[in-house]
Amino acid sequence: MSSTDTIIIGGGHNGLICATLLAKAGQKVMLVEAGESLGGLARPREFHPGFKASVAQTLYALPKSVINALDLGQHGFIPSNETLTTTALSLNEPPVTLAGSTIAGACEADTAAFTGYKQQLAVFSRALAPFWSKTMPRIGATGLQDLMTFGHLGLNIRKLGKADMLEFFRVATLPMRDLVDEHFTGESLKAALCWDGVLGSQLAPRSPNQGVLTLLNRMAGHWEGEHYAPVGGMTAFIDALASAATAAGVTLRTGTSVTQITITGSEQGQRCSGVKLDNDEIVTSERVISSADPKTTFLKLVGPRHLEIEFSNRIRRLRSKGYVAKLHLALSDLPKFTGLETPSGRLILAPSMDTIEFAWDAAKYGELPELPVMEVSLPTLTTPGDAPTGQHILSANVMYIPGELKEGWTDTVRKKLTAQLIAQLDGYAPGIKALVLDSELLTPDDLQQQFGVWGGHWHHIEPAIDQLLMMRPTYEAAQYATPIDGLYLCGAGSHPAGDISGNPGRNAAREILS
Numbered sequence: 079m080s081s082t083d084t085i086i087i088g089g090g091h092n093g094l095i096c097a098t099l100l101a102k103a104g105q106k107v108m109l110v111e112a113g114e115s116l117g118g119l120a121r122p123r124e125f126h127p128g129f130k131a132s133v134a135q136t137l138y139a140l141p142k143s144v145i146n147a148l149d150l151g152q153h154g155f156i157p158s159n160e161t162l163t164t165t166a167l168s169l170n171e172p173p174v175t176l177a178g179s180t181i182a183g184a185c186e187a188d189t190a191a192f193t194g195y196k197q198q199l200a201v202f203s204r205a206l207a208p209f210w211s212k213t214m215p216r217i218g219a220t221g222l223q224d225l226m227t228f229g230h231l232g233l234n235i236r237k238l239g240k241a242d243m244l245e246f247f248r249v250a251t252l253p254m255r256d257l258v259d260e261h262f263t264g265e266s267l268k269a270a271l272c273w274d275g276v277l278g279s280q281l282a283p284r285s286p287n288q289g290v291l292t293l294l295n296r297m298a299g300h301w302e303g304e305h306y307a308p309v310g311g312m313t314a315f316i317d318a319l320a321s322a323a324t325a326a327g328v329t330l331r332t333g334t335s336v337t338q339i340t341i342t343g344s345e346q347g348q349r350c351s352g353v354k355l356d357n358d359e360i361v362t363s364e365r366v367i368s369s370a371d372p373k374t375t376f377l378k379l380v381g382p383r384h385l386e387i388e389f390s391n392r393i394r395r396l397r398s399k400g401y402v403a404k405l406h407l408a409l410s411d412l413p414k415f416t417g418l419e420t421p422s423g424r425l426i427l428a429p430s431m432d433t434i435e436f437a438w439d440a441a442k443y444g445e446l447p448e449l450p451v452m453e454v455s456l457p458t459l460t461t462p463g464d465a466p467t468g469q470h471i472l473s474a475n476v477m478y479i480p481g482e483l484k485e486g487w488t489d490t491v492r493k494k495l496t497a498q499l500i501a502q503l504d505g506y507a508p509g510i511k512a513l514v515l516d517s518e519l520l521t522p523d524d525l526q527q528q529f530g531v532w533g534g535h536w537h538h539i540e541p542a543i544d545q546l547l548m549m550r551p552t553y554e555a556a557q558y559a560t561p562i563d564g565l566y567l568c569g570a571g572s573h574p575a576g577d578i579s580g581n582p583g584r585n586a587a588r589e590i591l592s
């Protein structure tokens with residue numbers, strides 16, 4: 079048996095960030111990661127000899143404040159200032175390319191509307207940005223700090239001025255479709271503009287409530303939501319996080335799973351006393367902080383017998399079904415996409431908002447869409463070292479692929495879907511099929527098995543209005559502390575949500591130190 083001040087479960091970016099900040103504040107911290115290496119869903123791994131990719135492969139939501147709090151620059155992190163373009167691709171329309179607030183290839187009316195649209199969203203995103211890095215007040219709390227958080231939000235929105243404030247209230251909960259329909263006419267352009275509002279969630283363009291808020295949250299990163307590949311790729315980013323943790327004195331243990339969070343009961347109630355590891359070793363600690371998703375943390379590692387029935391029911395009911403699959407292709411050469419000189423940046427293969435909606439319609443019933451929609455990129459254009467010289471990786475986020483497939487996931491289904499996706503890509507990049515050396519398809523079911531994320535959900539749990547803010551993951555655990563003394567959460571299942579933002583990890587550390 080060994081002992082430490084703090085145990086962090088999970089070495090994804092949030093676990094690493096929380097661990098580093100606590101160690102910097104003087105705590106003795108041990109981080110335990112089940113995978114063979116660090117990074118969670120952003121962990122770089124070889125999927126074919128010489129070809130290295132990570133499931134999460136671009137940055138957009140990571141704020142400067144997190145980069146600065148960890149001095150990541152001192153540990154080799156360089157957030158490239160060359161942001162990635164987003165290109166709407168369609169077999170029926172010419173490509174439309176977006177770069178910041180500029181647009182190329184669209185009709186005159188859409189071109190005229192775009193800059194104003196982007197600037198308006200940026201204004202709203204800046205007003206909301208401070209709230210992603212705050213601890214949400216407890217429901218019913220009337221303390222000064224809680225009132226100040228609400229007051230700050232109100233003031234920021236009031237400071238928008240009357241016209242913008244009214245417009246913010248009007249659009250904040252609109253379906254993405256209604257928002258973009260008001261401004262644009264191009265079908266593939268509208269689909270691409272919806273993409274960042276719905277990606278990773280159980281939402282499609284017609285879904286009400288949180289599409290616009292998700293988009294505004296994503297725009298709060300370093301380059302106002304523009305995607306970028308860090309210099310040296312995700313390997314350099316994860317190495318920088320690991321280096322910051324090591325320099326702060328965190329003990330990093332990879333290839334080790336926590337099998338149980340140990341609970342000691344007394345007349346004063348339940349207290350978390352440490353963890354049990356997969357080699358049966360017990361490590362005791364003053365606190366345990368879990369970056370694993372809430373269902374894994376409470377239902378698997380704590381166990382319902384230590385939880386109030388109402389709380390465990392709330393955790394059980396959390397919606398956490400993932401619908402994004404990752405396709406990796408090892409390519410012998412750079413593919414040629416029709417209409418593009420180079421396939422740089424993000425390519426959105428969704429001809430219209432209806433195509434996105436129809437793909438979701440099938441997935442909601444546990445079926446595979448007839449025409450999946452995809453976000454494609456070639457990370458080796460920015461990080462050539464991740465594949466042998468002259469060869470490339472194609473990485474695609476494929477929506478909507480249900481983790482719980484009605485017919486069940488088998489190798490035959492995986493192979494059939496992979497062949498369908500490659501054939502679909504061949505329509506946009508004729509000849510790509512012949513360049514494929516190998517492929518890997520990670521369904522949400524595979525993400526659950528390989529990365530320990532319940533349901534394989536992008537955000538650990540759905541960022542729906544009833545699972546956000548002071549309700550994330552439930553109202554009893556929304557301030558990072560949980561109903562069990564000494565047990566905290568710090569992963570994507572906590573406020574504000576998933577993406578590589580580091581906000582849950584940083585916020586949890588601040589709460590624990592306060």
Ligand SMILES: Cc1cc2nc3c(=O)[nH]c(=O)nc-3n(C[C@H](O)[C@H](O)[C@H](O)COP(=O)(O)OP(=O)(O)OC[C@H]3O[C@@H](n4cnc5c(N)ncnc54)[C@H](O)[C@@H]3O)c2cc1C
Binds near residue numbers: 091110111334536576
């Ligand atoms: C297909 C896909 C593509 C994505 N692409 C992007 C992208 O390009 N950019 C972006 O910003 N976001 C992306 N995301 C979202 C992003 O990856 C997640 O929201 C983010 O990784 C969550 O970070 P985290 O640190 O909270 O958790 P995770 O990254 O899930 O890390 C949690 C860690 O905990 C470990 N763990 C779990 N249980 C245990 C246990 N019992 N013992 C020890 N360790 C344990 C796991 O092994 C894992 O390493 C993507 C998600 C998906 C599904």
